[in-house]
Amino acid sequence: MNRIIVSLWFPTFAIDRWSRITAQQGEEDDLRQPIVLVSDTAHGPVIDAVSRMAMSAGAQSGMRLADARMLAPELVAIPFDHEGNQRTLGKLALATQRWGPWSMVDGYDGILLDSSGSAHLFGGDGPMLTRIETFFLRQGYQCRIACAPNSGAAWALSHYAENRSAIAMPDDLPEALAPLPVAALRLNSETRLLLARLGLKTVGDLMEVPRESLVRRFRNRRSAEANPLVRLDQVLGRKHEPLVPLIEHPPFGAERRLAEPILHLEPLQHIVGDITHDLMRILEQAKHGVRRLSLRLWRVDGEDMYRTLELASPSRDPDHIIRLFAQRLNDVEAGFGIDQIRLTAIWTEPLDGAQDRLDKPDTSGTALPVLIDRLVTRLGRDRVAQFVPRSSHWPERSQRVAAPGETSAAVQYDLGFNQRPLKLLARAEPISVIYATPEGLPRRFRWRGGLHVIVKAEGPERIAPEWWRQRANARLRDYYRIEDEAGRRYWIYRNGLIGDGRGGPPDWYLHGFFA
Known part of the structure; x- marks a missing residue:
């Protein structure tokens, strides 16, 4: 079985994601403005992505915002969300695993998918690429796609081939790669400039050069980005290029499917208590504590209901969680009955078990995290606040008001006898x-x-x-x-x-x- 790697390139990923979020928020007027996404640098804001209107006005990626506004003063600058883009790209990479066993994020705007042995399930390589491209177009992302026996060749075809859905088999690789520019080999700017001065502009020109000449000219260049011979061997399948697949870690959860639908609150609370104990045992084996829980209830008529719960600190105490959920189930409308219940730990943190001491004194009262959880459940999250430390020696600036459960990475200063008053x-x-x-x-x-x-x-x-x-x-x-x-x-x-x-x-x- 031949190995098939699919490369997906989103040339306007950042702008497409911003446009999608803006449309979901109902702010269509912003889509009619020339938008540029910028990042702060030591020399001022620099443009990372531009919309079509901004591009028509003269703005380009890599320009300083001040220079672009000299050409188009009407530009609207929005901060570039690097972390959000990477999280979204990771979710899209996981979504592509419906067409193959594994996938990975490729840089800041691409995905690599291993579809070996999967194409026949979708009618062949061509129909499969069409389905993948259509899927992302419906999500609002412009996409160029290609498949080849290795990741380097697939990347080169998706970025530089004339056909938006290029396909290359092992025997066709040299012919398919020959007309592409040397930039398709993922070389750095210095090496590309050197090859241009030598008159080597395409991959075909580079393949015609005797191998001994390339070895002699680039023998001191260790990195693949600086050595065209290494990159050429990778795209032609002569040298293996390691890939790191993206593995999804499903959240911890427990579930009950009921033979007879339940209609009353008392059996519902009993079942929620059972699956809470099941989930806590799973978390104990994984040495994790839960911070956010989601309870999903399915009714017989197909409707579902959600109840969420967020804790101030990681916990595996089932009794505490059951008490908190009991206050969230009073308004549940069972309809014709509830026949499926699932409890999912959406957010967990490492939590090692602590061994009790034999001489541990008896304690009374309620722990602070438990008290915070009860107040949030009873009063609402927007009505409870707490103080968290902030990195400042000045007393009036050493704390700030934050939402319950929020932690701060502020530095704690040990000042010895210089204690702060209560x-x-x-x-x-x-x-x-x-x-x-x-x-x-x-x-x-x-x-x-x-x-x-x-x-x-x-x-x-x-x-x-x-x-x-x-x-x-x-x-x-x-x-x-x-x-x-x-x-x-x-x-x-x-x-x-x-x-x-x-x-x-x-x-x-x-x-x-x-x-």
Whole structure:
């Protein structure tokens, strides 16, 4: 059996994806504007993809946005979604596996599919390529497609062949590849320029050169992109090119198919509890915990219903999940009965089991993640928020409000005795401070009409301005932990230093309270 590799190239993939998303959102007016997708670089925004209207106006991929707007001031710039494009391309690659055993993403705008032994199921190579192209056209993606005995030849034909659906068999490879430019060999720009200076413009010209001459001229070039002889051997099938297939990892799930449809809430909750225990056992074997669950219910009349659940932290506690789902099933309309139930762990994270200690003390109360899950289930996700750390030394910028369950990769600073107070004022309040020397410890301070005598003081903790976020005249802060004669503990700071050249004398502020 001959090996057949199908190469799919989407020349306008980024624009097609943006247009598809825009049409789904009902914003058809944006499709009538000259759109360019741009990425930020050190030299300013650069165009990565252009729509047809923008191309007609003179914009091209690779141009700086400022230069393109000199030609067409009406251009509308939209950020290029690199991660979204790659995720979509991966999903499309998995979708092509209906025509072959495996597939993979090829660069930023292509897919490679191994259809060996599958073409006869679709009427041959030609009808199969037509079905694949039609499938993507219906999805809104322009596609060029070709098949050949190896990935290099299939890539070359899909990108440079005159026929949109080129087919090449092993005996036809030299003839099919000969008229293609040397760029079809996936060489770098330096090698292509060298071959052009030597008068070698097509793959056929390169095949006519004696092999000894190519070996002698390019023997010091190790990489395939810089050595045309290696690329030529790959497209002609003389040298193997390794490929890494894209393997889909199906989500963990559990399911029940019922012989008799159920109509009431009590048996439904019982079955949901059973499949929850089944799913948790599967996750325990995989050493994973679930963060997001989807419960799908099928009725006898063909209608289906969804209930989703998102947890604040990875969990394998079936009782906790069952309690949360119990509040989501009260409004289920069974109709003529529910005969199939499936529970799927859409989002999981690694979670190793922890062994309990023999001397573990008894604990009471509710854990914070469990409390968050119950609040979200009862009140709604948009009514619950939490604080997550943010990378900043400045206290008022060290946290931000986030959705429940969201994690932050912010750096946690271990400042030793410089602990932050549990309560911060929304805005630091000015105070009057008496101190022994301008740079010394504070002795007394007046706040809200009351005089406080300081008996203990610790500090300072100096925090410099963040020059990348603040103005150049921002002043540093010296924070002190103090305690007055009544035992109350405060967090105060001196804003600025004498003679720092950034304002007058320093002033003092009260910023927080310690428990």
